[in-house]
Each structure stands twice: as C-alpha cells, then as structure tokens.
Amino acid sequence: MTTTEMLRNRLVGTWQRLARAAEEAGREPGSVRLLLASKTQPVDRVRAALEIAAELDIPVLLGENRVQELVAKAPALADLDPEWHVIGPLQSNKINHALRWAHAVESVSSLELAERLGSRALARERTVDVLIQVNVSGEASKSGVAPGEAIDLATRVAAVEGLELRGFMTIGAHTDDDDVVRAGFARLREIRDEVLASGAPGTDRAIELSMGMSGDLELAVAQGATIVRLGTAVFGERPKA
Numbered sequence: 138m139t140t141t142e143m144l145r146n147r148l149v150g151t152w153q154r155l156a157r158a159a160e161e162a163g164r165e166p167g168s169v170r171l172l173l174a175s176k177t178q179p180v181d182r183v184r185a186a187l188e189i190a191a192e193l194d195i196p197v198l199l200g201e202n203r204v205q206e207l208v209a210k211a212p213a214l215a216d217l218d219p220e221w222h223v224i225g226p227l228q229s230n231k232i233n234h235a236l237r238w239a240h241a242v243e244s245v246s247s248l249e250l251a252e253r254l255g256s257r258a259l260a261r262e263r264t265v266d267v268l269i270q271v272n273v274s275g276e277a278s279k280s281g282v283a284p285g286e287a288i289d290l291a292t293r294v295a296a297v298e299g300l301e302l303r304g305f306m307t308i309g310a311h312t313d314d315d316d317v318v319r320a321g322f323a324r325l326r327e328i329r330d331e332v333l334a335s336g337a338p339g340t341d342r343a344i345e346l347s348m349g350m351s352g353d354l355e356l357a358v359a360q361g362a363t364i365v366r367l368g369t370a371v372f373g374e375r376p377k378a
C-alpha cells in the first residue's frame with residue numbers, strides 16, 4: 138500500500154468512527170470537527186492528508202503543538218489555505234510567528250498570555266480566536282488552568298481586545314479508567330455552560346469544546362466535543378524522535 142492509500146483508508150475510517158460516535162451520542166455527525174494534529178509529521182504527508190480530505194469532502198482543521206513546527210510547515214501548505222490552530226504551550230516571544238499563520242490559539246491558560254496575544258493581534262489589525270486550556274485531570278505533566286479558576290479566567294479573557302473567546306480545550310486524563318476520562322470531559326462542558334450562561338461580555342461565542350484524541354474520541358464526543366484533535370488515528374504512529 139502506498140502512503141496515500143494508507144492515509145485515505147485511515148481518514149475514511151476515522152471519519153466513520155467519528156460519525157458513529159456522534160450517532161451513538163444522539164448528535165449530528167457534522168457537529169464535531171476534525172483537527173489533524175500534525176506534530177512530527179513531514180509536510181508532504183500533511184499535504185497528502187489535506188488533499189485527500191478535500192477530495193472526500195471531509196472538512197479538517199490543522200493543529201501544531203510547537204510554533205517552530207507551524208512556521209516550518211505552514212508556508213509549504215499555504216496554497217491549500219488550511220485553518221491552523223496552535224494546540225501547545227505558546228511562549229511570548231513566539232506570538233508574532235504564531236499569528237503569521239494561526240487562526241486560533243487553543244492553549245491560552247493565563248491572562249498575561251491572553252493580553253499579549255490580544256495586543257499583537259490588534260497591531261496586525263486582526264483578531265485571533267482563543268480557547269482556554271483547562272487541566273481537567275490535574276496531572277502535573279499537563280498544561281492548562283485549574284478547573285476552579287477556569288471560569289474567572291475565561292471571563293477576563295473574553296474582555297481582552299483583539300481576542301475572540303471561542304471555547305475551551307483539554308487533554309483527557311492519562312488512564313485506562315473511562316469513568317475518570319469521562320468526568321474530566323464533563324467538567325470542561327460544565328465550565329463552558331457556566332461561562333455561556335454568565336452572559337459576561339464577549340462570552341456568547343464560547344461554544345467550542347476541543348477535547349478527545351485518537352484514544353478517547355468516543356468519550357469526548359459523548360460529552361459534547363465540537364473539535365477532536367487526532368494525530369495517530371489519521372497519520373499512524375508518530376516517528377520516534
């Protein structure tokens with residue numbers, strides 16, 4: 138099998154898996170968007186995935202963890218005009234590089250970063266979509282604001298000029314216990330619902346729940362995910378660094 142055939146099979150299979158998960162949750166299949174997490178994947182393979190997705194009419198977003206990788210790949214894919222999301226920690230000195238390409242930053246977890254991002258966006262005469270990353274599992278290895286501080290942070294970020302608060306992102310707990318993973322995703326949904334219900338300025342579009350990866354997308358879709366971020370399910374195992 139060629140790489141292209143492999144990618145096509147995986148993409149079709151993943152799309153069906155997503156549709157099945159939505160159906161089982163009683164949701165419209167089109168209500169969950171697929172973000173391809175392209176970290177460590179060579180740009181040719183990312184291009185092939187985007188072309189196959191377009192051919193199959195599967196709408197996809199692209200996500201990179203590291204701005205360095207975003208900056209390295211984005212120019213070579215610019216003709217396809219993908220919607221890039223930053224999904225990893227963003228350092229202040231990388232904001233301008235990120236804004237050159239990114240439509241959204243899903244990993245905002247401090248007001249300081251939000252304010253810097255907003256002012257750089259304004260300097261470029263644009264706005265940037267942001268999601269608040271919440272560490273629902275409390276695992277020390279994971280970034281994100283603590284769940285107890287997420288509503289306060291979201292309300293403040295929503296008021297920052299240059300930003301559009303679009304929702305919330307999390308990485309599921311690293312455990313085989315589905316109940317624990319499910320509870321974390323439910324927590325993110327509750328945070329979003331509270332922020333939406335608050336009526337605070339700038340919060341009315343904060344509907345997105347970016348949660349679910351290759352190993353736990355069904356659990357995330359059942360809890361209301363609107364974006365699932367998939368790497369290995371589509372690209373196969375990542376090349377070992």
Ligand SMILES: *Cc1c(COP(=O)(O)O)cnc(C)c1O
Pocket residue numbers: 174176202224225308350351352366367368369370
């Ligand atoms: C790598 C990564 C993903 C995708 O992970 P897979 O398990 O390969 O699907 C999703 N979100 C973030 C933030 C990631 O770093």
